[in-house]
Amino acid sequence: MPFSMIHHRCSPSPETHCQTCCHRSLCLPLSLGLEDLERFDTIVRRRAPLAKGEALFRQGATFTGVYVVRTGSLKQVTTEGGVDGQLTHFYLPSELVGLDGIDENAYPGTVIALQTTTVCEIPLDRLDALSERLPVLRTQLYRSMSKEMREDLRMLRLLSHKTAEQRLAIFFTRLSDRFRRHGYSPYSFRLSMTLADIGNYLGLAVETVSRVLSRFQQQGLVAVSGREIHLLAPDALIRLREEDDAC
Structure with a gap:
C-alpha cells in the first residue's frame, strides 16, 4: 500500500534564492535581516534534483555540510553489524539534514529521496565562518541541533514503552x-x-x-x-x- 508525498503549495524553482524562498520563515536563517540573508545566500549551493530512490549521501561519507529540503522528502537509513537498515528519520521541506554527522565528521546513515526532491547544500566551513560574524545564525543552528536531539530521545521512548x-x-x-x-x-x-x-x-x-x-x-x-x-x-x-x- 504505497503512498506519495503531499502536493506542494510552495514549489521553489532551482533559481530561487533565500530572499524569495517560501520556506525562509522556517529555515536556518529565519532570524536574519535582509542584508544578512543576502550574505547567507552566497554560501548556499543549489543541488540538482534527486530522483526517487537516489541517495543524497551514503552512510560513512565524510561530513561536509548540512542540507535543507526545498521540495520533496527524504528518509535516512542506518545499517550496523550487517543487519537490515533501520529507518531513523523522515525529512520534509525546510528541515535540516545531516546535523548528526558533525560529531564524528561522517554521516551516520544513508539519506534517500522518497520522491523527486531538491535540496540546498550549506558547507560547514562556510557556515561556521559566517556564524562567527552573525551570532543569531549560530544560535539558530544550536536550536536546530537541540530539537533533533529531543526528537531522537522521544523516538527511543516511543519504541520502548x-x-x-x-x-x-x-x-x-x-x-x-x-x-x-x-x-x-x-x-x-x-x-x-x-x-x-x-x-x-x-x-x-x-x-x-x-x-x-x-x-x-x-x-x-x-x-x-x-x-x-x-x-x-x-x-x-x-x-x-x-x-x-x-x-
Missing part, C-alpha cells in the same frame, strides 16, 4: 504537526513513505501497521482515500498516544 496503536497514533499526529508548521493541511495529507517504511521507523512489522491502520479506519479515527490519509478524530489520536506513559 508504546503499543503498536500508540506508535501509529504518534506517527500520524506528529506528522500532522509538521505539516501544520510547514503551512499544509494538518488533517489531510498524502505520504511518500510506504507502510514498510513506517513499520521500519516504528519498529513494527508491515502486517502490524496494516492491521492497526485498518482498525483506525473501523474506529473512525482515520480515513484512507487512495494514497491520501484523513485524520477524522485528531483529538482521539492524541489521547491514544498519551495513554499511560506520555511521550
